[in-house]
Amino acid sequence: xxxxxxxxxxxxxxxxxxxxxxxxxxxxxxxxxxxxxxxxxxxxxxxxxxxxxxxxxxxxxxxxxxxxxxxxxxxxxxxxxxxxxxxxxxxxxxxxxxxxxxxxxxxxxxxxxxxxxxxxxxxxxxxxxxxxxxxxxxxxxxxxxxxxxxxxxxxxxxxxxxxxxxxxxxxxxxxxxxxxxxxxxxxxxxxxxxxxxxxxxxxxxxxxxxxxxxxxxxxxxxxxxxxxxxxxxxxxxxxxxxxxxxxxxxxxxxxxxxxxxxxxxxxxxxxxxxxxxxxxxxxxxxxxxxxxxxxxxxxxxxxxxxxxxxxxxxxxxxxxxxxxxxxxxxxxxxxxxxxxxxxxxxxxxxxxxxxxxxxxxxxxxxxxx
Numbered sequence: 001x002x003x004x005x006x007x008x009x010x011x012x013x014x015x016x017x018x019x020x021x022x023x024x025x026x027x028x029x030x031x032x033x034x035x036x037x038x039x040x041x042x043x044x045x046x047x048x049x050x051x052x053x054x055x056x057x058x059x060x061x062x063x064x065x066x067x068x069x070x071x072x073x074x075x076x077x078x079x080x081x082x083x084x085x086x087x088x089x090x091x092x093x094x095x096x097x098x099x100x101x102x103x104x105x106x107x108x109x110x111x112x113x114x115x116x117x118x119x120x121x122x123x124x125x126x127x128x129x130x131x132x133x134x135x136x137x138x139x140x141x142x143x144x145x146x147x148x149x150x151x152x153x154x155x156x157x158x159x160x161x162x163x164x165x166x167x168x169x170x171x172x173x174x175x176x177x178x179x180x181x182x183x184x185x186x187x188x189x190x191x192x193x194x195x196x197x198x199x200x201x202x203x204x205x206x207x208x209x210x211x212x213x214x215x216x217x218x219x220x221x222x223x224x225x226x227x228x229x230x231x232x233x234x235x236x237x238x239x240x241x242x243x244x245x246x247x248x249x250x251x252x253x254x255x256x257x258x259x260x261x262x263x264x265x266x267x268x269x270x271x272x273x274x275x276x277x278x279x280x281x282x283x284x285x286x287x288x289x290x291x292x293x294x295x296x297x298x299x300x301x302x303x304x305x306x307x308x309x310x311x312x313x314x315x316x317x318x319x320x321x322x323x324x325x326x327x328x329x330x331x332x333x334x335x336x337x338x339x340x341x342x343x344x345x346x347x348x349x350x351x352x353x354x355x356x357x358x359x360x361x362x363x364x365x366x367x368x369x
Contacts, residue, residue, distance in 0.1 A: 013367075014068045014072070014367070015072060015184060016068075016072050016368075017073075017075065019068075020072050020073075022072075022077070026117065029113055032114065032116055032117065033116050036112060039108070040109050040112055043107070043109040048107070048109070050107065050343060051105065051107060051343075051344050051345070052106070052112070052340045052342065052343055053105045053345075053355065054103065054104045054112070054338050054340050055102070055338070055339055056118065056336050056337065056338045056339075057098050057101060057337060058095070058122070058123075058334050058336045058337070059097045059098060060130070060333075060334055061096060061097065062126050062130040063092065063093075063095070063126065063129045063170065064089055064091060064101055064126055065125035065129035065166070065170045065171070066091070066121040066125030067089060067090060067122070068090075069121050069163070070102060071086060071364055073114060073117060074086065074111055074114065075366060077114060078106070079109065079111070081111075083106060084111060085103075085105040086103070086363070087102070087361035087363050088102045088103075089360055089361060089362070091129075092129075099356070099358060100361065101336075102118070102122075103361065105342070115338040116338075118336075122336040123334055123336050124160075124164075125163060126167075126336070127167075127331065127332045128164050128167035128168060130334060131333075132148070132150065132325075132329050133171040134307045135148055135305075135306075135307050135323070136171065136173065138307045138311040138314060139314065141310075141311055141314035146320065146321065146323055147321075147323070148172070148173050148323050148324075149173065149175050149177065149323070149325070150165060150168035150173040150175070150176045150181065150329060151177045151324045151325060151326040152164055152168070152181075152325075152329055152330050153178050153181070156330050158180070161180040161181050162180050162183045163184075164330060165180065165181020165183070166181075166185070168329065169185065174322075175190045176190070177189050177190070177191055192212065192219065192221070192224070192250075193212055193223070194224070197211075205223060205224075205227060205237060205238055206237055209221060209223045209242065220247040220248070221242060221248075222247055222248040222250055222298075223235070223248075223249050223250070224249075224252065225238070225250065226250075226252050226253040226259075226277075229259055230259065231249070231253065231285055232259075232284060232285050233261075235288070236288060236289070236292060239289060239292070239294040239297055240292075244296065246294075247297070248298035248299065248322070249285075250299075250302060250324070251277045251281070251282070251302070251303075253276050253277050253303065254275075254276060255275055255276035255303070255304055256275060256276075257275060258274045258275055259274070261284055262280075262281075268284075276304070277301045277302075279313060279318040282313075282319055283318065283319065286299060298322060299319060299322075300322040301313075301320050301322075303324075304327075305325045307328070310323055339353045341353060341356075342355055
């Protein structure tokens with residue numbers, strides 16, 4: 001978790017509603033399950049003086065994210081939020097199965113209808129941050145930490161980018177693809193060229209790279225070399241053209257294609273799957289670059305990379321310098337549960353659940369939204 005701690009240095013105050021831009025319809029119960037709304041009305045009319053403690057947990061080893069957002073939600077939409085007692089872990093904390101990550105104490109009618117929304121916030125943010133953490137960890141299997149770029153803009157609805165980008169940052173990603181993904185902490189997105197740009201230069205990668213370099217001379221030039229499905233030929237072309245100005249090449253070969261290198265070298269076929277961005281292609285590219293004096297050119301790969309695939313590449317010493325990862329990081333595989341566990345300070349919970357005090361929780365002071 002050292003790298004997460006380093007990323008969070010200087011983050012003293014929790015993020016607030018000024019960051020999250022909540023939908024005001026939350027206040028009306030528009031996004032809450034109807035049974036929560038009915039329970040709120042019953043509590044208001046039948047049990048107005050009861051005080052409950054609600055606690056939240058999940059069932060995996062994970063990297064927590066979403067607590068700032070959940071607390072800001074409470075401070076914005078709970079009734080008299082300054083009277084609530086909230087204790088919470090922090091975004092970036094490593095958590096264990098069934099560990100309590102958040103408790104809220106107050107009258108149920110003040111905040112109970114927000115339970116499902118809080119569960120959803122914690123589930124999505126923690127899933128993404130944990131997925132990214134595991135991918136980043138896989139990227140150092142060989143002993144050297146490889147940068148991981150979060151490229152999830154095309155894998156989900158655009159309205160999720162800010163939260164997903166923040167969760168990826170918490171999980172340890174090196175950079176994010178869009179400005180929106182960086183919005184919550186004031187950074188900018190990064191990236192060089194898509195296939196569409198090369199297409200407009202009729203597949204001429206050198207011409208496309210020259211245009212990019214002229215327009216953005218202060219950027220690191222990283223050429224996308226799989227447009228013509230001949231990554232070694234095109235990598236050498238741009239390397240000879242730009243020399244030390246070329247910082248890297250990116251491979252994004254479709255998993256349904258076999259690079260032309262293998263079609264020219266049939267003798268290497270037969271013992272591996274030659275489709276897509278495969279280890280043998282990377283080894284051949286690295287060798288070709290090194291033999292012609294371009295050992296300084298980095299290799300970035302993208303296209304369907306997962307934790308398992310990165311782990312396999314690293315264990316086999318595939319000479320990748322940077323990974324671009326998208327859809328696999330957005331799988332929601334961690335679910336949170338909120339339970340009422342204390343009633344007027346006395347243990348009271350559904351069978352199988354109980355109050356689980358956690359000494360790691362910190363009291364949260366109220367912040368105006």
